[in-house]
Amino acid sequence: MTKKALKIIEEQMKAWKHSNTIAGSRTPVKKVFPVITVSREFGAEGAALASKIGKLIGFKLWDKELLQAIANELGGGIRTIEILDERRQKTVEDTVSGFLMNIPTNMNYLRSLIRVIHTIEEYGNSIIVGRGANFICKNPKSLHIKVICPINKRVLDYAKKMNLTQPEAREIIERKDRERQDFISQNFHKDISSPLNYDLVLNSERLTVDQMSAIVLEAYEKKTGMKVKAHA
Numbered sequence: 374m375t376k377k378a379l380k381i382i383e384e385q386m387k388a389w390k391h392s393n394t395i396a397g398s399r400t401p402v403k404k405v406f407p408v409i410t411v412s413r414e415f416g417a418e419g420a421a422l423a424s425k426i427g428k429l430i431g432f433k434l435w436d437k438e439l440l441q442a443i444a445n446e447l448g449g450g451i452r453t454i455e456i457l458d459e460r461r462q463k464t465v466e467d468t469v470s471g472f473l474m475n476i477p478t479n480m481n482y483l484r485s486l487i488r489v490i491h492t493i494e495e496y497g498n499s500i501i502v503g504r505g506a507n508f509i510c511k512n513p514k515s516l517h518i519k520v521i522c523p524i525n526k527r528v529l530d531y532a533k534k535m536n537l538t539q540p541e542a543r544e545i546i547e548r549k550d551r552e553r554q555d556f557i558s559q560n561f562h563k564d565i566s567s568p569l570n571y572d573l574v575l576n577s578e579r580l581t582v583d584q585m586s587a588i589v590l591e592a593y594e595k596k597t598g599m600k601v602k603a604h605a
Contacts, residue, residue: 404497404498404599405496405497405498406432406497406498406597406599406601407494407497407512407514407515407516407597407599408432408493408494408497408498408499408500408501408506408510408512408515408516409423409426409432409499409500409501409515409516409517409518409589409593410500410501410502410506410507410510410515410516410517410518411423411500411501411502411503411518411519411520412503412506412507412517412518412519412520412565412570412571413502413503413519413520413521414520414521414522414527414550415527415545415546415549415550415553416522416527416528416530416531416546416549417520417521417522417527417577418520418522418577418582418585419502419503419519419520419577420436420502421582422520422575422577422582422585422586422589423436423500423502425582425583425586426500426586426589426590427500428604429586429590429603429604430590430601430602430603430604431498431604432498432499432500433498433499433500434499434500434502435493435499435500435501435502436502436503439486439489439490439493439501439502439504442489443482443485443486443489446485446488446489483560486504486505486509487509490504490506490509490510491509491510491511494510494511494512494515503553505556505557505560505561505563507570507571508557508561508563508570514596514597514598516572516573516589516592516593516596516597517570517571517572517573518571518572518573518574518575518589518592519565519568519570519571519573519574519575520574520575520577520585521574521575521576521577522576522577522578523578524543524546524547526578527546528542528543528546529542531545531546553565554566572592572596573588573589573592575588575589590603
């Protein structure tokens with residue numbers, strides 16, 4: 374872990390704990406609780422579930438915040454990191470373009486991602502969304518979940534949400550799913566569709582976000598042996 378990565382996470386965690394203390398709605402964090410990772414099919418309510426759980430138990434949410442931490446460490450803009458995020462790029466193309474344009478490449482993005490996630494895991498009390506975090510975390514007590522949903526349901530919901538035609542929505546969803554699979558296959562040599570890579574797989578077509586949250590919290594307590602207090 375680089376000193377820069379450690380400092381970045383320390384600052385963000387301190388700011389999060391400070392804001393929680395000021396709000397007065399949560400007790401300041403003292404115990405180190407293992408992290409929860411949330412993998413998701415695009416449009417399957419994974420991010421919504423992560424946000425809900427974070428609010429319920431006072432865990433720090435790392436989604437776009439994770440990209441900002443990586444951008445800070447690499448010294449690149451957040452837009453550049455977003456382009457690299459969960460996308461596959463050939464190694465030769467990646468290295469040459471990074472050298473010529475003096476920008477972060479997929480290789481150093483991945484190294485920074487691993488360093489940042491390991492630091493977050495050391496601090497605990499966090500929820501990490503996507504980015505192959507379940508394949509990076511080392512703590513056997515960390516809980517790894519996957520949120521899925523039939524593609525037809527995802528297409529209908531996304532088309533309505535974004536005011537798109539169903540063919541347009543399907544094209545975006547299928548592309549996003551392919552990019553995530555390629556990112557994991559290339560960098561971790563894993564199959565994101567295999568249930569063996571997760572502790573819990575939830576279908577958001579059959580369960581609401583509230584129902585999934587309750588299941589996740591029960592599974593978390595069973596796996597970690599640590600009681601978490603949900604806030605209304």
